Amino acid sequence: MSDWLPPPLRPGDRVRLVAASSALAERQRLETGIAVLESWGLKVELPFAPERRWGYLAGRDHERLSDLLPDGSATNGETAALLACVRGGWGAARLLEQSLSLPECWLLGFSDVTSLLLAQQARGRRGAVHGPMVTTLAAEPPWSQDRLRRLLFGEAPGALQGTPWRGGRAEGPLLVANLTVATHLLGTQHLPDLRGAVLILEDVGEAPYRIERMLTHWRLCGALQQLAGIGFGSFQGCEEPDGEGVSAGERFSLEQVLRERTADLGIPVLADLPVGHEPGNGALPLGVPCRLDGECGELSLLL
Helix, strand or coil: CCCCCCCCCCCCCEEEEECCCECCCCHHHHHHHHHHHHHCCCEEECCCCCCCCECCECCCHHHHHHHCCCCHHHHCCCCCCEEEECCCCCCHHHHHHCCCCCCCCEEEECHHHHHHHHHHHHCCCCCEEECCCHHHHCCCCHHHHHHHHHHHCCCCCCCEECEEEECCEEEEEEEEEEHHHHHCCCCCCCCCCCCCCEEEEEEECCCHHHHHHHHHHHHHCCCHHHCCEEEEEEEECCCCCCCCCCCHHHCCCHHHHHHHHHCCCCCCEEECCCCCCCCCCCCEECCCEEEEECCCCEEEECC
């Protein structure tokens, strides 16, 4: 499809499942996700025991790291065409403490896998895709499943629609991330260059004051000021619950926080993009040129 992405998948290509983060909780969701991948004609490999566990993690660091690397005894050292992460939670960033050099292939996931996606992009590798996990894939609506399939198989996906908050148009390399995970990569070598980038953020289960604290961190280190445009996906469970005796004037809503922390950046801002933890997690490839249109509310890939 373009020089910005790895070769498109073809029926018969190998998919290697990766458990880089928290331990699996539901085997059925894993199996239904595998069934979707197999319906696309892909050959799915499960290199780990689904019950593998070390505390709350899906195995010790060296075990989870091995999921990402070719297994010479099983595959003659060949790299799978797609590394598909099975779930998020926590743990993927620990793997960056190793000298991790991911093969250049498609790498799929979101949430905690943000650390691996951003690290791959920071190293100049193609193929990082912010999109459904194997355990969330079957629950995605048909349009989202088809969007992921089209992207992986070399067909250009359409634009994603959001809500314009600040007008203007921005073009630049696309970055997509979980806000909490990406915040903890600030100041490390694992965060790609933000200069002129279009950044899409999402999160889950964070109160508005914590969202505000993280965005303030980005402002204090000058990160948000480097962007050409910014968009917000879903922030599931991030609204402050109604508290007894607490009036609306004594707190900020999520929307108030997101608007206020980006209002003075002088760049286009979109909200409500279908990206994140809610079903309807539209797949987006990192590093590709994109356009964020604050007039019509569209995020489109320039492939």
